[in-house]
Amino acid sequence: MLLGHVKREPLWPRRTSRALIACMALATLAWSARALAQGTAASAGDAGAMPTFARLFMFSPWINGAIAALSIVSVLLFVYFLMTLHAAAMAPPGFVDEVTKLVVDRQYAETSQLCRNHRSLFVASIVQRCVDNEAKPHAVLMDMLDAEGRRRAEIIWNRISYLADISNLAPMLGLLGTVRGMIKAFFSLKGTTGSVKSTALAESIGEAMATTMFGLFLAILCLVFYAVIKARVTRAMAEVEQVAHSIADRLKRDEP
Numbered sequence: 606m607l608l609g610h611v612k613r614e615p616l617w618p619r620r621t622s623r624a625l626i627a628c629m630a631l632a633t634l635a636w637s638a639r640a641l642a643q644g645t646a647a648s649a650g651d652a653g654a655m656p657t658f659a660r661l662f663m664f665s666p667w668i669n670g671a672i673a674a675l676s677i678v679s680v681l682l683f684v685y686f687l688m689t690l691h692a693a694a695m696a697p698p699g700f701v702d703e704v705t706k707l708v709v710d711r712q713y714a715e716t717s718q719l720c721r722n723h724r725s726l727f728v729a730s731i732v733q734r735c736v737d738n739e740a741k742p743h744a745v746l747m748d749m750l751d752a753e754g755r756r757r758a759e760i761i762w763n764r765i766s767y768l769a770d771i772s773n774l775a776p777m778l779g780l781l782g783t784v785r786g787m788i789k790a791f792f793s794l795k796g797t798t799g800s801v802k803s804t805a806l807a808e809s810i811g812e813a814m815a816t817t818m819f820g821l822f823l824a825i826l827c828l829v830f831y832a833v834i835k836a837r838v839t840r841a842m843a844e845v846e847q848v849a850h851s852i853a854d855r856l857k858r859d860e861p
Contacts, residue, residue: 608670614676618687619702625718655693659824660812661812661815661818662815662819664786664812664813664815664816665782665785665786665815665816668779668781668782669779669782669783669815669816669819671778672775672778672779672819672820672823673819674814675771675774675775675778675823676778676823676826679768679771679823679826679827679830681768682768682830683768683830683833683834686764686765686834686837686838687834687837690761690765690834690837690838690841691837691841692783692840692841692844694726695726695727695728695841695842695845696726696844696845696848696849697726697727697731699731700719700723700726700728700729701728701848701852703719704716704719704720704732704852705851705852705855707719708736708852708855708856709855713736713739716732716733716736717737719738720732720733720736721733727761727845728845728848728849730753730757731750731753731754731757731849732849732852732853733751734749734750734753735749735852735853735856736856739856742791746853746856747850747853750849750850750853754766754842754845754846758842761838761842762838765825765834765835768827768828768830768834769827769828769831771823771824771827772823772824772825772827772828772831773824775819775820775821775823775827776817776820776821776824777820778816779816779817779819779820779821780816780819781816782813782815782816782819782820783813783814783816783817784818785813786810786812786813786814786816787810787813789813790806790810790813791806
């Protein structure tokens with residue numbers, strides 16, 4: 606049996622992701638403590654001076670904290686997709702060579718079992734679908750291959766669309782924080798004089814606009830991440846499609 610010669614995919618992406626999550630969590634805790642300290646120290650800053658980042662963040666900590674959490678999630682997703690969504694991970698050369706060898710030797714039962722043992726691989730279910738229906742005509746086999754490929758590709762596209770969803774959600778969170786800050790600023794001006802009112806209103810609105818700035822920054826970052834991953838997945842799927850068609854053609858090599 607040749608099945609024992611194929612090694613399972615290494616777990617380094619999962620372990621690396623856990624290490625990244627731990628590092629990002631520690632960095633977030635350290636940054637939050639520093640932001641609180643700076644926000645307290647800068648609360649009595651000079652009028653007209655540009656407020657510090659920590660002061661802008663602490664003006665609406667809950668909404669800005671949600672935006673910061675989404676930024677961490679987007680970075681982790683981007684790193685995870687970079688490590689897992691490429692041709693070598695979706696169709697490992699060792700797995701492809703072993704499947705090709707079994708198909709050439711017409712060991713279809715062993716090939717199907719090998720694909721079941723590696724069902725997490727993108728190309729495995731496609732090859733298994735072809736091998737399980739190897740007795741059908743070549744045209745029907747190609748239709749099955751394309752249908753299974755589209756099904757698996759849809760899962761990948763839905764997964765990377767999380768980055769696009771974050772890019773749409775971040776500006777709305779920022780706008781929510783700005784509207785909330787402006788409402789709070791207007792209702793806090795009761796009973797104040799004209800000069801004090803204008804100064805306090807300008808300062809409050811300026812701080813409230815920080816949430817929109819944070820949200821837009823995250824949206825732009827996620828759009829860049831999504832564009833990079835989308836191009837990478839498109840290129841990887843084209844290579845995997847060539848591999849799957851090559852294996853399917855070997856099933857019908859002797860067919861007229």
